[in-house]
Amino acid sequence: MNPKRILVVGAGHVGLYAALRLSKKLSSREAEVVVVDPQPHMTYQPFLPEAAAGNISPRHSVVPLRRELRRCKVVAGAVTRIDHHRKTAVVQPISGPTREIPYDHVVVAPGSVSRTLPIPGLHEHGIGFKTIGEAIYLRNHVLDRLDVAAATPDPAVRRSALTFTFVGGGYAGIEALAEMEDMARDALKYYPELKPEDMRWVLVEATQRVLPEVDRDMGAYTVQQLLKRNMDIRLDTRLESCLDGVVKLSDGDSFRSDTIVWTAGVKPSPMLDATDFPRDERRRVTCLPTLQVVDGDRVVDGAWSAGDCAAVPDLTKEPGNYCSPSAQHAVRQAARMADNIVNVVRGREPVEYKHKHAGSVASLGLHKGVAQVYGIKMTGWPAWFMHRTYHMSRIPSLNRKVRVVVDWSLAFFLKREVVALGQLHDPREEFAEASQPVGAGRA
Template sequence: MNPQRIVVVGAGHVGLYTALRLSRKLNSRRAEVIVIDPQPHMTYQPFLPEAAAGNISPRHSVVPLRRELKRCRIVAGEVTKVEHARKTVTVQPIEGPVTEIEYDHIVVAPGSVSRTLPIPGLREHGIGLKTIGEAIYLRNHILDRLDVAAVTPDPEIRKASLTFLFVGGGFAGAEALGEMEDVVRDSLKYYPELNQDEVRFILVEAANKILPEVGPQMGAYAARQLRKRNIDIRLETIMKSCVDGEVHLSDGEVFRAETIVWTAGVKPSPMLEQTDLPLGPRGHVNCLPTLQVVDEDGKVLDGAWSAGDCAQVPDLTNPGGWCSPSAQHAVRQAAVLADNIRKVVYGGTPKEYKHKYLGSVASLGLHKGVANVYGIKVKGWPAWMMHRLYHVGHIPSFNRKVRVVADWALASVLKRETVSLGQLHQPREEFTDVTPPLTDDKSVVSATR
């Protein structure tokens, strides 16, 4: 009997954990697991703020696919089409011709992307925080702005360089804001030309509270703590425009900012639009609690599975509700999804996913945090430690756990690195500048003598 082929589209939390569990629980004679993703790693997104702050090496907050998924076939490419009617996936490799891969089962888990809006100037000046590249860029950009402010004779440029705007007060926004405020505060020790009073951090949130995931009481506490650090929090406010760095807020204020960080939520990956799978009104894949994909009539699509940020999965602990797009659900859904595929391969019946949300923890910078777990509310240093312990326990592989803990240990005894490596973003510019253009054969000959 030929082994069944299981294709996993996307190597985020759902994709990586599903493929890893399948490769361990299914004999290679019964099934072949193929993982398709354009990136060679899985990004552990809860660590992006710490990677941006320099508390963790960026390489330690990602998990190499080929090291972790040794029993799987890794295809480095982008899925351009899924035709479930034919059970084929079309892949554009990093280089080379487009290929088609047939499958028996498909796990659609491309995750999510930043949920942006058609705001004038956002495309040109906004910085996201969904990838490790964005985290590295944000750190270098903010430190570079300090260098600009320290040397410019123009007071307007100086003011704009020291103004840092974060849009979105959820986990990503509040955690990134807290971490980067720490970075700037520590860095100013080495900038005698700059004063802490000149620095302005602004958090803009359309709702009437921040960090709704930790509950209203802890969210209010987090807002008070951030304000004590002179962070300007604007609730029930939106950014209307940021053309050329000139920010217009809905409350009427206008100011210039050279750093605009957009963390206002996520939406399902647009890759789903290139499939023939039925999508919900918000672009999610419709699923049963068993994580099987269903059509508009509730009919199960044989061999189609999904979970995580891109899927709409009923929350059985909250009738009428849906599982939130969080790592907590994604990791647990991946385990149930892998077990269900294994059961179907062996002729069994899949079981339903049911998990009561445990609560949330959030870091607000070094030694500062909030937590609401099992209804128990914790704040300050204990919450910050809970945040670290929880996430180091959930990042895949022992290798990464050790490296992250080592980073934290070194950071606790050594001063924070506050140097910008901005050349990373244009590494060939200097070489290009010193290389003469090709004009004629004589110039080439004379240059080589």
């Protein structure tokens, strides 16, 4: 029997966990697992705020693919088209010509990207918060703004440099805002020219509450804690423009801000537009509870999907509800999907995915947090400890677990690093200025 080829498109939460499980459960005689992703690592996104704040090393919030997927074939490149009718994917490697990869089963898991709106100035001045690169950039940018504010004699420049605007009150926005404010407050110990009250941290949320994944009282508690830290919380307010760094809000207020962070939701990866898979009105791949792709009433043979890019029915709720785009669902769906592919390869029937959302945990800075898990609500230090414990248990590989715990342990005895490495973002600038261009016609 020729081994089946299982192509995994994307190595995020779904792709990595599914490929890892498939490679452990299927022998090389049964299947070959091929993973395609342009990045050499999986980013554990719940750790992005801590990486940005300097609580853990950025390298420890990512999982190297080749180290973890030793029994899989890893292709560094991007899938540019999937023709499932022919069961073929077109891959653009990071260098060189495109290639076609035929398959028997495909796991469609490219994940999601930031969902932006046509707001004037957002493209030029906004910063996302979905990748490790964006997290490192935000950290360096915030610390750089402190340097600018400390050096300038111009009060307007200082005020703009010390105004930090975050758009979106979900978990990503709240954690990014709280962790960065916590880090900046620590950093001010080394800036005698600046006082904590000089900083202005603004949260803009279009709805009337934050953290929609938890009960309203927990969201209200979060707002109260942020207000106690003198943050400016704007609920039921929209960002209308940020041209030239001037933030204009729907409540009529406007102010200059050098930092505008966009965390207002996600949408399925645009890579799906280059496939022939059925999609719903939100552009997600339509799936059965078994994680098989479905076109109306017809199961699409050999096609599977899960995570942020998939519309997976939530069997714990009324019909018409779908699983939320969270790491909690993605990891469990990946395991169920891998087991179902194993079942199909071995001639058995797939099993439906069913998981009741356990709740959510969020960090609000060092030793501060909010949690609602299986109906139990916690705040403060216990919630923060639960946040760290849960995510440490979920990040793949013992190697990363140990490194994260070491980072946290050292933080009890050593002060947080608050230095900006801004040259990382343009490392050739100094060399380019020092070197001289050589004319093409010079003998």
